[in-house]
Amino acid sequence: MGILKKALWLIIAAAVVGIDQLTKQLAVTYLKPIDTKPLIEGVLHLTYLENRGAAFGMLADHRWVFMITSTAAVIGITIFMYAAWDKFYHPLLYTGLAFIVGGGIGNMIDRVLAGYVVDFIDFRLINFAIFNGADSFVCVGAALVVIWVLVIEGKKENQ
Numbered sequence: 001m002g003i004l005k006k007a008l009w010l011i012i013a014a015a016v017v018g019i020d021q022l023t024k025q026l027a028v029t030y031l032k033p034i035d036t037k038p039l040i041e042g043v044l045h046l047t048y049l050e051n052r053g054a055a056f057g058m059l060a061d062h063r064w065v066f067m068i069t070s071t072a073a074v075i076g077i078t079i080f081m082y083a084a085w086d087k088f089y090h091p092l093l094y095t096g097l098a099f100i101v102g103g104g105i106g107n108m109i110d111r112v113l114a115g116y117v118v119d120f121i122d123f124r125l126i127n128f129a130i131f132n133g134a135d136s137f138v139c140v141g142a143a144l145v146v147i148w149v150l151v152i153e154g155k156k157e158n159q
Contacts, residue, residue: 006092008096009081009094009101010021011103012095012098012099012102012126013098013099013101013102014102014136016056016099016101016102016103016105016106016133016134017102017106017109018104018139019133020102020103020106020107020132020133020134020137021109021131023120023132024106024110024118024132024133026141027046027048027118027120027132028048028103029100029116031046031048031074031120032048034045034060035048036048036122041148042124042125042127043123043125044121044122044124044125045122045124046118046120046121046122047119047120047122047130048117048118048120049118049119049120049122049130050116050117050119050131051112051116051117051118051119052115052116052117053120060065064110065072066111066121067108067111067112070105070107070108070111071108071116073100073104074101074104074105074108077097077100077101080102081094081097090148090152091142092147092152093144093145093148093152094140094150095141095143095144096140096143096145096147096148097141097145099137099138099140099141099144100137100138100141100142100145102134102137103133103134103135103136103137103138103141104134104138106132106133106134107132107139108132112139117132117134118132119131119132119135120132121133121136139147
């Protein structure tokens with residue numbers, strides 16, 4: 001059971017990469033030819049976008065910056081997860097970190113193979129940037145890590 005428990009976060013990260021790549025392939029196949037498909041008019045659309053930058057298209061055509069930072073983050077998180085297992089293991093923390101690693105790898109695959117990231121989730125209600133599954137997993141993962149720090153680790157500190 002111990003080895004499976006230690007490998008579970010890798011399985012979660014791999015699943016995130018798989019889900020991300022599948023949804024991006026579906027976007028390329030079905031959305032690219034039509035550009036956008038409203039799910040709820042004016043609220044949520046599926047819109048094909050080739051993002052060559054970061055959030056909101058910042059640093060367009062500087063993919064090496066994202067490749068270096070993503071690689072460093074994935075390596076750093078992986079080292080932390082193995083090195084800190086005995087001291088910090090908690091399912092919430094490791095799920096959050098696995099989501100971040102998987103999302104980072106998902107977008108890295110796009111940058112390396114295509115030179116851009118495929119985005120397609122277009123939340124228009126608040127005029128938000130178009131994003132993808134990897135971005136969602138990174139944000140949810142970061143939220144889980146913050147919750148772990150504030151709730152789980154915060155309780156330990158107050159005891």
